[in-house]
Amino acid sequence: MSALAEALIERRREKMTLDALGDLIRYLRAAGEERKAILAITEGWRLFRPNWDLLSGYRDDTALGLPPAGFDPVTGRLGTRDQDTLRARSACERDRQMLAMADNEQQFRFMLDAANQANASFYPVNPRGLAVFDSPIGPDRPLSPAEDRARLRARQHSLRTLADLTDGLAVVNTNNLTENLQRVVEDLSFYHLLGYYASGVKMDGKFHNIRVCVTRPGVAVRARRGYLASSREEMLAARRPPKWRERMQSSGPSGRWRGCRARCRCACRWPQAGRPQAPRPSMSWAKSAGTTNGRTVPRWM
Numbered sequence: 001m002s003a004l005a006e007a008l009i010e011r012r013r014e015k016m017t018l019d020a021l022g023d024l025i026r027y028l029r030a031a032g033e034e035r036k037a038i039l040a041i042t043e044g045w046r047l048f049r050p051n052w053d054l055l056s057g058y059r060d061d062t063a064l065g066l067p068p069a070g071f072d073p074v075t076g077r078l079g080t081r082d083q084d085t086l087r088a089r090s091a092c093e094r095d096r097q098m099l100a101m102a103d104n105e106q107q108f109r110f111m112l113d114a115a116n117q118a119n120a121s122f123y124p125v126n127p128r129g130l131a132v133f134d135s136p137i138g139p140d141r142p143l144s145p146a147e148d149r150a151r152l153r154a155r156q157h158s159l160r161t162l163a164d165l166t167d168g169l170a171v172v173n174t175n176n177l178t179e180n181l182q183r184v185v186e187d188l189s190f191y192h193l194l195g196y197y198a199s200g201v202k203m204d205g206k207f208h209n210i211r212v213c214v215t216r217p218g219v220a221v222r223a224r225r226g227y228l229a230s231s232r233e234e235m236l237a238a239r240r241p242p243k244w245r246e247r248m249q250s251s252g253p254s255g256r257w258r259g260c261r262a263r264c265r266c267a268c269r270w271p272q273a274g275r276p277q278a279p280r281p282s283m284s285w286a287k288s289a290g291t292t293n294g295r296t297v298p299r300w301m
Helices: 005-031 083-100 104-117 145-164 175-191 230-237 242-251
Strands: 037-039 069-071 079-082 118-126 207-209 226-228 259-263 266-269 281-284 286-291 295-300
Touching: 005 037, 005 083, 005 104, 083 207, 104 118, 104 145, 104 226, 118 145, 118 175
Parallel strands: 037 118
Antiparallel strands: 069 079, 207 226, 259 286, 266 281, 286 295
């Protein structure tokens, strides 16, 4: 496998992990105002930034809209490849550009803000314990000691940041997992959930610091460091009705249904004169009438 393919695969896996954690936070936000704990078993992330080097050194004519030339294996003539190959190469090129320009560090910061708004705390646990190297020694050629230490430091720093900025605990760089997991259990078992309404709140979309102090000696306080205020645009967007309600209330030229009323009737078909037969009741279809553009349009259901 080439170095480019390995780099893109690693970027894709990291992005998929961050996307999954973001979806989990959005789900927990709707669960209520109580504190939520997320136990993440992970080795950490490198938090890739956009890398222009991944876009260079590889030329693909399909990115420019030019079909690749080649010999037809049947006729032996010079021509272009089939359309399936073109579509596949175009999709690979789009993925390469997207992954090369992905900013996972920025997505990580947005995830921390969303976790604080959802009152969710992360408790990351590194199952490797006391790690010495980030990459394996073999069978491929290992990285240089300086680069390997930088990668290991970045992974551990991401886990500590994830725990510190969401009021959690990080079990990192230790082989005593039992004692540290017991600390996590105690932290989740004894806590006070306090809330207050800040005075003079500004809807500026900025981060505001919070400092919590107690007068009792010997008490360690761990609290959220601040909150991200909503902007005026976000507040107005939250007050707008859903789009489906706007479509139902509108009467555009597309002929959408504004209202619907239905009626159902039952009729009995009697025999003709001179033919004594038992009446055979027959049920008609339910008929509904909708209004579109001010006109009543019958519709059989």
